Amino acid sequence: MSSPDFSAYGHLHARAREIALLNSTAALLYWDQQTFMPTKALDFRAEQLSYFNGKAHAMFTAPEVGDWISACEDAGLADGPDVEMGTNVRGWRRHYARATRLPTELVERNERAKIHANAAWEKARDASDFSAFAPHLKTVFGLTRQMADLWGYEASPYDALLEGFEPGARAAELAALFDVLRPAVGGLLGPAVERSARVPADLLAGHYPAAAQQAFNAEVAAAIGFDFEAGGIATTTHPFCSGVAPGDCRLTTRYDEENFLVSLYGVMHEAGHGMYEQGLPPGAYGTPAGTAVSLGIHESQSRLWENQVGRGREFWEHWLPRAAHYFPHLTRRTPEELFAAVNRVRPSFIRVEADQVTYDLHIILRFGLERRILDGELAIRDVPAAWNEEFEKSLGLKVSDDAHGCLQDIHWSEGLIGYFPTYTLGNLNAAQLFRRALADRPALPGELAAGRYGGLLGWLREKVHQQGERFLPGKLIEQATGEPTRVEYYLEGLREKFTQ
Amino acid sequence: MSSPDFSAYGHLHARAREIALLNSTAALLYWDQQTFMPTKALDFRAEQLSYFNGKAHAMFTAPEVGDWISACEDAGLADGPDVEMGTNVRGWRRHYARATRLPTELVERNERAKIHANAAWEKARDASDFSAFAPHLKTVFGLTRQMADLWGYEASPYDALLEGFEPGARAAELAALFDVLRPAVGGLLGPAVERSARVPADLLAGHYPAAAQQAFNAEVAAAIGFDFEAGGIATTTHPFCSGVAPGDCRLTTRYDEENFLVSLYGVMHEAGHGMYEQGLPPGAYGTPAGTAVSLGIHESQSRLWENQVGRGREFWEHWLPRAAHYFPHLTRRTPEELFAAVNRVRPSFIRVEADQVTYDLHIILRFGLERRILDGELAIRDVPAAWNEEFEKSLGLKVSDDAHGCLQDIHWSEGLIGYFPTYTLGNLNAAQLFRRALADRPALPGELAAGRYGGLLGWLREKVHQQGERFLPGKLIEQATGEPTRVEYYLEGLREKFTQ
CATH class of the missing domain: 1.10.287 (Helix Hairpins)
Structure with missing residues (x-):
C-alpha cells in the first residue's frame, strides 16, 4: 500500500x-x-x-x-x-x-421516452384508458430492462433496478419478507375493518380552515424537531420533501378543509424526511458521507414520525388540546376517539389514500407485477387484468376502472421501476427502529405523551442521520437495531394497534 | 468589408x-x-x-x-x-x-462581500445600529471604488458606476439636471404641504386585510397589462421586480393593514417594471436585443404606471367602486377625495414612503453622499452625521435614528452605488414619455378614466419595450419623445397636480 x-x-x-x-x-x-x-x-x-x-x-x-x-x-x-x-x-x-455503465445515447433515449410516457400517462389516467398508455409503458419497461442488463445483476434484472433506490437489496430477499407480510396482514384485515366500522364516521366532521391547519402543522413539525430556520413548508398538489441545500430543506403539503388529517400527517411524513436531511452532517453536503443512503431508509424516517409517533396512542394525549385550540369543535372529542379516527381501516383503491393495514398490500401487488413484466412473464397488454385479479385477491375489491387501478401511480411513467418496495421497507424499518429506540430509552412513552421528542430524534440522529452513506441500508439497520430487517416487529405493532 | x-x-x-x-x-x-x-x-x-x-x-x-x-x-x-x-x-x-476590465477574483470577492453586507445590513437596520453595518459598507465602497478605477472614467469615478446602470449618463450632467430640480421642488414644497394639510388625515382610515389587498392589487395589475401567466407577486420586506426568465417575471410587495396604498402603489410600480420585462422580445432573451437598456428607462416605466397613471386624476374615477368592493368603508368616499389622499405631500424620513414632491430630494441627497464617499471626501463613519445634516437642510426634519436615516435602503448593502439617481431620471422620463403619449393619443384621458390601458401599454411596447438595447437610454428618450431628457415636463406635472 x-x-x-x-x-x-x-x-x-x-x-x-x-x-x-x-x-x-x-x-x-x-x-x-x-x-x-x-x-x-x-x-x-x-x-x-x-x-x-x-x-x-x-x-x-x-x-x-x-x-x-x-x-x-x-x-x-x-x-x-x-x-x-x-x-x-x-x-x-x-x-x-x-x-x-450506460451509453449517453441510451440515457437520452430513455429521458425522451419518459417525457412522452409521462404526458401519455396523464391523459390515459384522466380518460381511464390503458390502451393509450400501453405502448409507452412497453417502451419504458423495454428500456429499463436494457439498462438493467447494462448495469448488471446476478440473480434478477430487478436487482439492478433496486440498486439505484436501495443499494444492496435483492428482489429474492424482499420477496421472502413480503411472503411473510402479505398473509399476516391479510389475516389482520378482517378484524381491523370490523373494529373500524364501530368508530362513528362523523367523529371529526367539521370545517378546518387552511390557515389554521398551517399554524397547527407548523407547531407539530417544530415540536417533533423540524428546524424552520433550515427549512419551510409550501403548498403543492403532490406533497414532497426536498433537501435543496445544507440548511435548506423544503416540505410541501396540500390542504383539505374538510379533513385536517391529510395535511397534518402529510407534514409529519415529509418532516420525517426533512429531519433526516437536516440531520446529515452539514459539512459533508454533496459527498456520500453527507447524503441519505437510500429511499427505504428515508421512508423509514417519514413513516416513523407519521405512523409510529403521529398515529401512536400517546400522540393525541398531548396534541388534542392544541388541535382544539385551532379547531374548536374538537373540544368535545377525547384522545381515544382521535386515536381511533386516525387509525380507521378500510380497503380502498388508491395507494396514497390507504390506511396502515392495507398500504403494504398495494405495494406487494406492484412489486409482483413489476418483476413479472421485467422477466417477460407478463405482457403489457395483460397488466390491467393481472392488476385487477391480484387486487381482488388481496384487498377484496373489484377494480371498476384503470384510473382506480393500474393507471393511478405516476412512477412507471417516470421510469421509476423498482421504487415501490422501498415504501414497505420503510414501514418495516420504521417499526424496527422505533422498537429499538423504546428498548434503549424506557422513558420514551412518557416523553411522547408529554410531547417531548428530543430523545427520540437524538437517537435517530446518532443511529441513522449522521451516518450518511457510511453503511449500505441493510447494514445500517443491523448496526442500529442489532438485526437485519424483519417483518415481525412491524406486524406486532399492527396487531397491537388494530386488533387489541 | x-x-x-x-x-x-x-x-x-x-x-x-x-x-x-x-x-x-x-x-x-x-x-x-x-x-x-x-x-x-x-x-x-x-x-x-x-x-x-x-x-x-x-x-x-x-x-x-x-x-x-x-x-x-x-x-x-x-x-x-x-x-x-x-x-x-x-x-x-x-x-x-x-x-x-475586472478580474474574476474581484467579481467573486465582491459577490461574497455583498451577501454578507446584505445580511449585516438587515440586522443593523432592525437594531438601528450603524456601527454593525459600517465595516461592511466600507468594504463595499472600497471594492466599488476599485472596480470604478478598473472600468475607467474621464471626469469622475461616479461616471464609471453610472455606466453600469445608465449607459451614457454622466455625473456632471445629472448634477446639472438636479441643480434645476432641487430648488424648483423646494419651492413647490411649502404650498403643496399647506394644501395637503387641508385634506382630512383620517380620510382613508380603516382596516385593510392583506388578503383583500392582494386580490385588489392583482385585479389592478392584470387590468394595466401585467401577465399573470408569465409572472406573479410574492411578499418581501423590500419590494422589487425580477425578470427571472422569459415568461417569468416576479414582483414582490409588502402589506400594511392600516394603509392599502403601500401595497397598491408598490404593485403598480413593480408591475410597471414587470410589463417592460414582459414586453421585451421573448425570442431575444439573454441577448442585448432582448434586454432592458437601463435602470433609468426601467424606472420610467414603473413611475409612469405608479404616478402618472395610478396617482393621476382619472385613476380613481374607474377604480374606487372596485376598491370599495374589497374595502367596504371606502363606499362613502369620492374619486376626488381619493385623488387628494393619494397625493398628500408631507416631508418624511423614508424614501420609499415619500410623496411625489419630496421623493427626488431623498435621491439628490444620496447622490451627493455617494459622490463624496467615492471621492474620499466623506469617511464611512461620518455618513450618519452627514446624512442627518443634509436631510434637515433639504426636508426640514431632524433624523432621530439611523434606521430612519442612512440605514433605510438596501442598495448600498448590495453594492448598488450610482443606482439612486436613476430613480429621479425615471421620474423625469416618465413625465416626458407620458406627455408624448398624450400628444400622440388624444383619446388617452378617456381611456384611463374608463380603466382601459391597452392603448398606453401598446404605445410603450412600441416606443420602449420592444427596442431592447437598440438605443442607449438618452437616445431612446429622444427617439420616443423628440427631445433629450428635460426637467420641465416633470415640474409642470408637479405644479399642475400639487399647486393648482
Whole structure:
C-alpha cells in the first residue's frame, strides 16, 4: 500500500462540491416549478434543468474522476482509518460504476421516452384508458430492462433496478419478507375493518380552515424537531420533501378543509424526511458521507414520525388540546376517539389514500407485477387484468376502472421501476427502529405523551442521520437495531394497534 | 468589408444563451433568498450565487468572445441592415469592454462581500445600529471604488458606476439636471404641504386585510397589462421586480393593514417594471436585443404606471367602486377625495414612503453622499452625521435614528452605488414619455378614466419595450419623445397636480 493519495481525494472532494452546487440548484428549480413558477416559464425551465443535470452528469462521469477514485483505492483510503474518507471513496466508486455503465445515447433515449410516457400517462389516467398508455409503458419497461442488463445483476434484472433506490437489496430477499407480510396482514384485515366500522364516521366532521391547519402543522413539525430556520413548508398538489441545500430543506403539503388529517400527517411524513436531511452532517453536503443512503431508509424516517409517533396512542394525549385550540369543535372529542379516527381501516383503491393495514398490500401487488413484466412473464397488454385479479385477491375489491387501478401511480411513467418496495421497507424499518429506540430509552412513552421528542430524534440522529452513506441500508439497520430487517416487529405493532 | 461572419455571430449567440441560463438561475436564487429561503441556508446560497456569477463572468470574458465580436464588427454587422444583429453586436462590445476590465477574483470577492453586507445590513437596520453595518459598507465602497478605477472614467469615478446602470449618463450632467430640480421642488414644497394639510388625515382610515389587498392589487395589475401567466407577486420586506426568465417575471410587495396604498402603489410600480420585462422580445432573451437598456428607462416605466397613471386624476374615477368592493368603508368616499389622499405631500424620513414632491430630494441627497464617499471626501463613519445634516437642510426634519436615516435602503448593502439617481431620471422620463403619449393619443384621458390601458401599454411596447438595447437610454428618450431628457415636463406635472 502506498501512502494515502490526498491530492486525488482533494480533487474528488472539490469536484463533488461543485456538482453539489449544480444539483442543489436543480433541486431549487424543481421546487420552484412545483410552487411558484408561472406557466409560461415551463419551456425555459425544462431547458435549464436539462442543462444542469447534463452538466452534473458529465462532470461526474469524466474519466479523471475514475482515475482519482482508483488512486484513492490504491492508497487504501476506501477502508482506511478515516471514516468519512472511506465512506466517500466507497460511495464515489459505487456511484461512478453505475453512472458510467450506460451509453449517453441510451440515457437520452430513455429521458425522451419518459417525457412522452409521462404526458401519455396523464391523459390515459384522466380518460381511464390503458390502451393509450400501453405502448409507452412497453417502451419504458423495454428500456429499463436494457439498462438493467447494462448495469448488471446476478440473480434478477430487478436487482439492478433496486440498486439505484436501495443499494444492496435483492428482489429474492424482499420477496421472502413480503411472503411473510402479505398473509399476516391479510389475516389482520378482517378484524381491523370490523373494529373500524364501530368508530362513528362523523367523529371529526367539521370545517378546518387552511390557515389554521398551517399554524397547527407548523407547531407539530417544530415540536417533533423540524428546524424552520433550515427549512419551510409550501403548498403543492403532490406533497414532497426536498433537501435543496445544507440548511435548506423544503416540505410541501396540500390542504383539505374538510379533513385536517391529510395535511397534518402529510407534514409529519415529509418532516420525517426533512429531519433526516437536516440531520446529515452539514459539512459533508454533496459527498456520500453527507447524503441519505437510500429511499427505504428515508421512508423509514417519514413513516416513523407519521405512523409510529403521529398515529401512536400517546400522540393525541398531548396534541388534542392544541388541535382544539385551532379547531374548536374538537373540544368535545377525547384522545381515544382521535386515536381511533386516525387509525380507521378500510380497503380502498388508491395507494396514497390507504390506511396502515392495507398500504403494504398495494405495494406487494406492484412489486409482483413489476418483476413479472421485467422477466417477460407478463405482457403489457395483460397488466390491467393481472392488476385487477391480484387486487381482488388481496384487498377484496373489484377494480371498476384503470384510473382506480393500474393507471393511478405516476412512477412507471417516470421510469421509476423498482421504487415501490422501498415504501414497505420503510414501514418495516420504521417499526424496527422505533422498537429499538423504546428498548434503549424506557422513558420514551412518557416523553411522547408529554410531547417531548428530543430523545427520540437524538437517537435517530446518532443511529441513522449522521451516518450518511457510511453503511449500505441493510447494514445500517443491523448496526442500529442489532438485526437485519424483519417483518415481525412491524406486524406486532399492527396487531397491537388494530386488533387489541 | 468582408462578407458577414455568421459563424462568429452564431458562436456569440449560443454563448449568450448559455450565460442567460446561468444568469436566470442566479436571478431565481436571489428571488428565493428574499422570499422563501430559510436563514441557515445563507452561506451556501452565497457560495452558489458567487459560483454562477463567476461562471457567467468567465464565460463572457473569455478571449474567444472578444475575437467573435471583432469578427462581427469587421464584417460590418454592428451597423448592418439587420437591426437585431446590430443591437446585439454593439451591446456585446459595450458589455465585453466593461466586463473584461475586472478580474474574476474581484467579481467573486465582491459577490461574497455583498451577501454578507446584505445580511449585516438587515440586522443593523432592525437594531438601528450603524456601527454593525459600517465595516461592511466600507468594504463595499472600497471594492466599488476599485472596480470604478478598473472600468475607467474621464471626469469622475461616479461616471464609471453610472455606466453600469445608465449607459451614457454622466455625473456632471445629472448634477446639472438636479441643480434645476432641487430648488424648483423646494419651492413647490411649502404650498403643496399647506394644501395637503387641508385634506382630512383620517380620510382613508380603516382596516385593510392583506388578503383583500392582494386580490385588489392583482385585479389592478392584470387590468394595466401585467401577465399573470408569465409572472406573479410574492411578499418581501423590500419590494422589487425580477425578470427571472422569459415568461417569468416576479414582483414582490409588502402589506400594511392600516394603509392599502403601500401595497397598491408598490404593485403598480413593480408591475410597471414587470410589463417592460414582459414586453421585451421573448425570442431575444439573454441577448442585448432582448434586454432592458437601463435602470433609468426601467424606472420610467414603473413611475409612469405608479404616478402618472395610478396617482393621476382619472385613476380613481374607474377604480374606487372596485376598491370599495374589497374595502367596504371606502363606499362613502369620492374619486376626488381619493385623488387628494393619494397625493398628500408631507416631508418624511423614508424614501420609499415619500410623496411625489419630496421623493427626488431623498435621491439628490444620496447622490451627493455617494459622490463624496467615492471621492474620499466623506469617511464611512461620518455618513450618519452627514446624512442627518443634509436631510434637515433639504426636508426640514431632524433624523432621530439611523434606521430612519442612512440605514433605510438596501442598495448600498448590495453594492448598488450610482443606482439612486436613476430613480429621479425615471421620474423625469416618465413625465416626458407620458406627455408624448398624450400628444400622440388624444383619446388617452378617456381611456384611463374608463380603466382601459391597452392603448398606453401598446404605445410603450412600441416606443420602449420592444427596442431592447437598440438605443442607449438618452437616445431612446429622444427617439420616443423628440427631445433629450428635460426637467420641465416633470415640474409642470408637479405644479399642475400639487399647486393648482
